[in-house]
Amino acid sequence: MQESYDPAAVERAAQQYWQSRRAFAAREDPTRPKFYCLSMFPYPSGRLHMGHVRNYTIGDVLARYMRMQGHNVLQPMGWDAFGLPAENAAIANNVPPAQWTRQNIAYMRGQMQALGFAIDWEREFATCDAAYYHWNQWLFLRMLEQGIAYRRTGVVNWDPVDQTVLANEQVIEGRGWRTGAPIEKREIPMYYLNITRYADELLAALDGLGGWPERVRVMQANWIGRSEGCDISFPYAPDTRAALGAAGALKVFTTRADTLFGVTFMAVAAEHPIALAAARGNPQLAAFVEECRRGSVMEADVATQEKKGMPAGVHVLHPFTGEQLPVWVANYVLMGYGEGAVMGVPAHDERDFEFALKNALPIATVVRPESGVYQEAVAPWIPAYAEYGVLVNSAEFTGLESRPALAAIAAALAQKGLGAERIQYRLRDWGISRQRYWGCPIPIIHCAKCGEVPVPDKDLPVVLPEDLVPDGSGNPLAKSAAFYQCQCPQCGAAARRETDTMDTFVDSSWYFLRFACPDDNQHMVDARVDYWLPADQYIGGIEHAILHLLYARFWTKVMRDFGALKFGEPFSNLLTQGMVLNHIYSYQPPGGRKRYFNPADVYERRLEDGTAVSEVATGDAGTLRVEHEGLGKMSKSEGNGVDPEGLVARFGADTARLFMMFASPPEQTLEWSDEGVQGASRFIRRLWHAVYEHTGAGAVARGAAGSFTSEQTDLRRVAHQALAKATDDIGRRKNFNTAIAAVMELLNAVGRFTDASAPGRAVRQEALEIAVLVLAPIIPHVGHTLWEALGGERALIDEPWPRVDPQALAQHTHQIVVQVNGKLRGHVSVPANSDEATVRAAALADERVRKFMDGKPPRRVIVVPGKLVNVVI
């Protein structure tokens, strides 16, 4: 081996070795346990960012570790290639999205290969390949047949100037990002997937996902939002009947039917039929409805906006008392959730309370706590009582507790035909239509005579033309006659092809299945899926905890019910990785636009009074003082990204990988640190030198055996403790930082080890072998060379994970911590197999312990075997 470590040469050699053996090509092999290690595939944005490097390094460490543990490992990679950024790039550069996307894929593939990931590149595909999205369309048609896919109207952001539907991201403070025009809501027909049909199963099956982080399961459960409650109908009063021209009832859903006698008003969404009818004869109300129509469609905006309302001037009747209740139109009631109407109970609901105070609506208390003082909520400083309690002022239900009252009121309503118990979900059906070009075409043909006609299977895939260039106004497909002109498959008449494309979440809802059989052109999936799936480990950003992961679970269940899969959950174990952060520096010129500076260009300077300021050099040898805004996600807009490519060029892929794995545990955020990178590089060089000096001193007998000196015993204990810890940290806890720390301690111990005798050198050999093998999944390139130098018979990639020698771990004495009143006062050494009485006696005999006991008798002595004694006085 070379005396000095040259990352470029070492990495080239290892990568060439793996490539020449096709080391990562995965084959189905029923005789071996399989391990499908899946990282979320990237959007091909142009260049890899540090989040990608982190994600794929975590996956690679696990894949390589499991390979060493004897598993048949599949680690694939592909491209989530449809989406908005390609269209934006197309508008900016006048390049077709397909060309931009495929160039990016080629570039990013090269970047990934330079990082040395153990990926089976033979299975690679992109979601914009017709051979892939063919099956999106095929399954969509099956869903249509089963009523899972259906068409109805939905609300979108409409830019009236560009005549274009905008994504939420393209709406900035209520205005179109390109035109600056105020955005309107518009209802258009769209396709939906009936995910709510699976709500119960998606919720219940979370219990079986023990390999998922608890917080993700909680988030999904809350997102699905199952609530048990009651539908209640409030019959129209004569004024409402007149406005609507029909009899009927206003239906609401509530989980608090026990507060029914406290209803003092009703609130409906601006889009509700009653609101629209009432607005016809009421210009003021019509203006308010119009104002609501202009508001945002985003839930966060709706929930934080000022709660406004206006009386509709019509009434409904209380189902028990027959009292006339005013109907209000309110901007906080969502048409898309429940019935688009809610009953207002100010005394027992925070939001209704606020609304009632503001609009001078009556407040009626009908529930009180079972005990304790209670003050009726009548003013802003007395909060509404939103808990369960005992009913008052509730006719025949007075005196009941809330829970029995819920059932009793529901039963009474059912008898009157004005209500029934029902389970309601917060989850809404999944709208998949996008009025955009760069996506998977929805395989439907609209015929004037036959209506919506599915494209026959034999005509699939409906291929997306790749030569169009969007210009920001409308969907190019809708302007391309070559695309939309077609014949009706049923009657043969001239017809119009659907020009909406699918949400890109559809593409990512099943790509992990396709990796098992990317070459099957006859079927969506085949029997190989049953070998590889479910994925044993899925790794990706926490930001995907809800939408992507829920859609993928749903899609899997649909395919299972269709008979294409034998399992209902796609990912057995999930690791949600934290984000990569860096410092944000900016300069705000007076009256100008804020500029951001990369932390790499910023340096600190101390002023004469000692305060530190951040500055950047400007072109004319001057400096500019910049403001530190704290830490934030690496992003283009804040200019604080670090390019992985430069890092690899300067330090090598192993350093990049080691730093990422060492800086923090995978689930936590990772703060970028140039010094930390240097530290990782330094450690690799120290390891390199330790092996260089050891092997340079001549051949060594492999395998330490026989009796050991105490120095040898100590090094062996450190080595096998590090191995045991790293095995647990990587395999079970997936905390790589502490596994690396254990090997660092081991290398420190090797450095202190002075025994140059033949048995001593065999012990050092064993320690270095353990260090190299344990780090193999993390720094595989340098490991490849070092393993060869240590005399490995096989290449490192073919080595199994080393075994812990229990004898090396054995300890004859234990250090016991002694506390007095919970404070550390001393240590005592006792034989490893001491009983409690011995430990207790040793502790009480300790000089410092006696000092702190101050002659007082112990009131209590707590002994934790092998660890600690606490003397309570």
Add this chain to the structure above:
RNA sequence: GCCCGAAUGGCGGAACUGGUAGACGCGCCGGACUCAAAAUCCGGUUCUGGCAACAGAGUGUGGGUUCGAUUCCCUCUUCGGGCACCA
């Protein structure tokens, strides 16, 4: 606004099941090597007081449970993720 997390030395983090707070790394300080610098190696490094031995304080805030709390419970603060058309 709602749901979910997080907060520990100068910095990143460790302490896994309630049992020695600060492993490991960075930075800094001192030393060795060098004409010198870089690199490398050795030692020190939570804070306060003390020459030291040692003592006291200390895990975002305030409270609680416990022999014992970074860990469990409640409160608040700040930061981050998600909120259905960014992916």
